[in-house]
Amino acid sequence: MLPSHRESLWKQFGGSIDMLVNAISAYPENLWYQEKKFFYISYHVAVFLDYYLTIPAAPLSAPLPFTLSDEIPADGIDDIVPDKIYSKEEILAWLQASRKKCHDLILHMTEIDFNQPWVEVDGNKVMPVFELFLYNMRHVQHHAAQLNMLLRKDTGDAPHWVRAAR
Template structure:
């Protein structure tokens, strides 16, 4: 079981590290100018937190949001942040989710991984182990989007992360 936990963490943590590297690399002036980068960063941070809440709970965040049909021009979903939070705030939020994911992975039993995670607001149901894979894929998807935006906006992006930083 330990090898599976280590492998899961190495890849999930690497995805989070790639996300962190992309956000850290984005120029401060563009953060407030080209808000799409911010909206994606916020979205992935809030769902990293949400998908590491076991058992499932109502969607919430220490960086408040409003559910709205009035999505901002650069927004990506109906979760509209109440402010344009700083990069430091988003990075701290992601670090909190990273810490929780690592702690969960290494403290779970086989039974814990097999327990069903049941989303409160929808019909999404999956074993906790699959939830970690789902979350990993979600983080990596958005890290790739942010890296593409970095290349477009600055001509550069951080390198691939092979394994989680300790």
């Protein structure tokens, strides 16, 4: 992969993460513990951002623990149930660590690395690492948009579009 392509991928992926961070940062502290849907989406995207940056694939884990449930919760997000409501600061610190991990991976991977298959431990997902980056970026963008929608609903405002990573 050309260095300019690596740089472009980072700028866009980093911009997606920045939009996510901006949305979480803008959410009022008093609503964080009341309107739990915002927290659950924030937690979910943090878990999977980190998970899809784990190359090669490893079992799902997180620095902010969760329990796997066989039942889909009422909010319908997924079967990952955080062990508690973590603070915004904890989620944001985790996202900053994942942002650095993403940056370092993209800028230091070789052509061979990008073309290696990423095989999820349970075998449900198999794709080249480059495609995994795109998949992960789309997932972050999807949930950043959801969080911005909730921000507009709950506060009447949301952060602006981020053109590229800072």
